[in-house]
Amino acid sequence: MNEKVIKRENASEESAAMRPAVNVVEDATGITLYADLPGVPKEKLSIHVEGDNLILEGELEINSPPNMEAIHAEVDLSRYRRVFTLSRELDGDKVSAGFRHGVLELRIPKAEHAQPRRIVVQAT
């Protein structure tokens, strides 16, 4: 029974994550997502697409002095996680990303068939 309790505690620890604030902007050729992930170094950032889901994860790395005593903490978890569902016209294979000063910029283009196409009206 004890083992079960421990396992559950570990699981909840693993799932405890902060939800990064995002901005999502759509234009004719795709979607751009900006996510606030302050405290996450580039190496600790992970972005993956699983089926229809876009999963953003990041681990905080704050190099505080080892003998520091925390007296006030508004950021008290060590990871971020947020999942988005991609709609079908978005091309999950062609996601590109940039990361600067704690802001992730993700570009998700629309699939070829969903790109806007101008149809020229022929004069007859």
Place this chain on the structure above:
Amino acid sequence: MVKFFHFQALENLCSCPQIAGYGNPASIYLLKGDIMHYRGIFPRDLFTELERLQREFGGSPSIRGAAPGYPAMNVGTTPKSVEVYAFAPGMTPEEFDVQVENGVLTISGERKNIVPPEGATIHIGEHFSGRFRRVVSLPDDIEPNSTTASYRDGVLHVCVARREAAQSRRISVQ
């Protein structure tokens, strides 16, 4: 009478930015009599529950909103320093104004909004933008002239040194 109450409750909700952000009609409480009944049916997350409790017992929220403020801050101390971390992404080091005056540390600046291209649609807009300012009162033993600040991965770290004299010294027993 009942209608009037509805109106008031909604107005209260709208004035609180955190709750407005949820945008979930299911979490809006209108009539006190219904609360017990609803609670049993829809279990909610902890934050919604806390907000509900605050509304029920605490009455009026802070004039600065329910959120602790932007940027989020962590503060710690060591025998030699006070360490302040401000989680303010999307800035450049020059855009911060950090001051220590009369034993108070002030961090202020402005986060500029991302300008979407013309004709684009904003689906989600959660990022803070605009001017911000947060204040931390420091202990008496600080040395304001030896304050350092650095900005890395979207976190501003301010380190304020403390005076030597205040550091505990081990006294050897003769």
